[in-house]
Amino acid sequence: MRCPVTEQITDTSPTPWGRKRKAVQKASDAQSDNRHFPCSNCGADLRYHPGEQKMICTHCGAKQDVPHVDDAAAQVEHSYLDFLKNDSQMAEIEVQSLNCNTCGASVEFNPDEHSRLCPFCDSAIVADVSTQRKIVPQGLLPFSVMEKQAHDHMKTWLVARWFAPNGFESQAAKEHFSGIYVPIWTYDSATTTHYVGERGTTTGTGKNRRTRWRSVSGTVQRGFDDVLVSGTKSVSAEFKDALGPWPLRDLETYQTEFLAGLRAENHTIGLEDGFYNAQSFMRVVITGDIRRDIGGQRQRIHSSQTRFDNQTFKHLLLPVWITHYSLGKNRYRLNVNGRTGKVYGQRPFSKLKLLGASFVMTLAAMGIGLLLSLASGG
Ligand SMILES: [Zn+2]
Ligand SMILES: [Zn+2]
Structure with missing residues (x-):
């Protein structure tokens, strides 16, 4: 209790x-977030490569370090x-965003990402791309x-x-x-x-x-x-x-x-x-x-x-x-x-496998019961 x-x-x-x-x-104070880094070799877009921890050209494969910042x-x-007392403002930027009406997510629009499905709830995002202001994260x-x-x-x-x-x-x-x-x-x-x-x-x-x-x-x-x-x-x-x-x-x-x-x-x-x-x-x-x-x-x-x-x-x-x-x-x-x-x-759970597992467990329980009754001389 x-x-x-x-x-x-x-x-x-x-x-x-x-x-x-x-x-x-x-709005005019907010900076636009530059997400395009042209390759110095061929001009195509560089993308961040998680394995290399560098930017790599999508076209020619040239690599470029992310500039070192403290x-x-x-x-x-x-x-x-x-922060509240001084009514401080965090730095903000303007980003192109896709807003999901189903789950409320607001995700930055990436022209390279062809899917217009919401990555969080998987529903189709029909709204147009809009400009939104967002706080610049510190890290x-x-x-x-x-x-x-x-x-x-x-x-x-x-x-x-x-x-x-x-x-x-x-x-x-x-x-x-x-x-x-x-x-x-x-x-x-x-x-x-x-x-x-x-x-x-x-x-x-x-x-x-x-x-x-x-x-x-x-x-x-x-x-x-x-x-x-x-x-x-x-x-x-x-x-x-x-x-x-x-x-x-x-x-x-x-x-x-x-x-x-x-x-x-x-x-x-x-x-x-x-x-x-x-x-x-x-x-x-x-x-x-x-x-x-x-x-x-x-x-x-x-x-x-x-x-x-x-x-x-x-x-x-x-x-x-x-x-x-x-x-x-x-x-x-x-x-x-x-x-x-x-x-x-x-x-997902397979009904067939679950059924099979419960059948095996029932058999095992029956076997243990039988052994116990034999051991006790029943
Ligand atoms: Zn290149
Ligand atoms: Zn969603």
């Missing part, structure tokens, strides 16, 4: 939630409150896994799924991957939480079981570092966590060269909403801390007040390979971490 918990989490953070940001710079800017933690994790390797990781993942139907791997292997940089916020905060609750000590068993409650109060402290929050609604928290961990030590300062031939999704969750989501995550962890601090067999939390200090943030892009594959009438999405190769996807 769960103990009755009355929780009152009051947030005493001075953060002005829901405050609308002032209008950003005039990566310190990628790691800078910006003060959250100073990104460049792709290091190539599309071919993403296919290999996908295959290994599928083979390990024993319940996938036959023919499924060869079907899935034909699909094309979209390389997308997904926007993300990371937040840090020191927290101090005062709580009031009760510690329960249980004695006896069955009908004689009794819990004695004693009032307790206390303070727990915890520092959070790089709590990742999705910058878009099209990427669920599960997607972000399931593909992690992300090696944030390898962050590079944002440079458009890393995006040549790839795409980035525009952020649709702002700085303040992102921090609100980060706080929700922090509160779950803090509640666990309070329970441990109360101790005993059972705990009740009546109220808790958390103070958030030293709040900082970063705005980043993370690399994901995304594909969809068909099986029968269904489409499934599969994502590969563009840095570590970790796979997270939806997967």
